[in-house]
Amino acid sequence: MNDVVMYDVIILGSGPAGLTAALYTSRANKKTLVLGGDRLGGQTAGIAVLENYPGWAGSGSELAEFMKKQAETFGTEIVFTSAKSIDGDADSGFNILCDNGRRYVGRTVIIATGASPRRLQIEGAREFMGKGVSYCATCDGFFYHEKDVIVLGGGNSALNDALYLADLAKSVKIVYRKGAFTRAEAVLRNRVAERENIECLFNTDLTKIAATDDERLIVTTTDGAQIVTDGLFVAIGHEANTDYLSEDVARDNMGRLAQGSLPAGMFVAGDVESGIKMQIATAVGTGCSAGMDAIAYLNSKS
Ligand SMILES: Cc1cc2nc3c(=O)[nH]c(=O)nc-3n(C[C@H](O)[C@H](O)[C@H](O)COP(=O)(O)OP(=O)(O)OC[C@H]3O[C@@H](n4cnc5c(N)ncnc54)[C@H](O)[C@@H]3O)c2cc1C
Structure with a gap:
């Protein structure tokens, strides 16, 4: 049995959203604990060169380490464990059971567990990740200036990615397993149709990724065709990390949470927040907002 400490704020997630929230709450003298999941920095840990977070030119993991130290300077405590369940409420305290077997209790909770x-x-997808295969057009598109790329997917994200890449790359092929972009908004479909350097391959999927001798990618399609390309951007959806929350909590079709659907004293920030553009800058912005909302909530109760 561990001694139960009541924290003012417990933050789930040590990505940029969670660490920013922690900086704000601990600097406002609120007793703050970050339950950091399995890796400091979350998705930023996999970014070797981060070029679009203003004021920063290092790697994603260096940024996360710096954010962690900054929050700790103001008293933030960090434990690397993942939440398994949450019960209770703001009046009695939110009771968080973690996979290290311990329970942590907080007057407020900020959810920043990412998506x-x-x-x-398919074969080669893991091997070539970061070596031609990307999951983020906004992050990596810049490296494909005047090159040939493929976007895999057919929803709004895929079409947005294709349009973004069409401004940079020489050619963009959208590979989609269905016969039409029925899940995407008409305005995006029209814009894609108007772009001369975008070609759509419908009723097609990919089965294999390999490398050519000159370090390009060669992808095999379901009809046996082989396409040589410089980059493959995968846009087949996201899944929010919210398994630890009860099924009663409303989620959007990606499992993400809207602030309005959460109980009093619970706040959301970063990629796990419904409707957010998934970037470090937005994670930091919403982390700041959630931290300030938690501070205001606590002050209104004291
Ligand atoms: C390959 C790749 C490259 C990218 N490149 C860029 C880029 O160049 N520029 C850019 O702006 N964005 C980039 N992004 C997107 C960016 O990394 C994310 O938008 C950002 O990290 C989201 O921050 P977050 O704090 O919301 O979530 P995350 O960074 O996903 O962090 C989530 C945190 O929650 C923790 N967690 C998960 N489950 C639990 C749980 N049950 N309990 C406690 N903790 C939990 C995780 O361990 C992690 O610490 C990239 C993403 C990827 C995948």
């Missing part, structure tokens, strides 16, 4: 891109499960 993971749905991974492509």
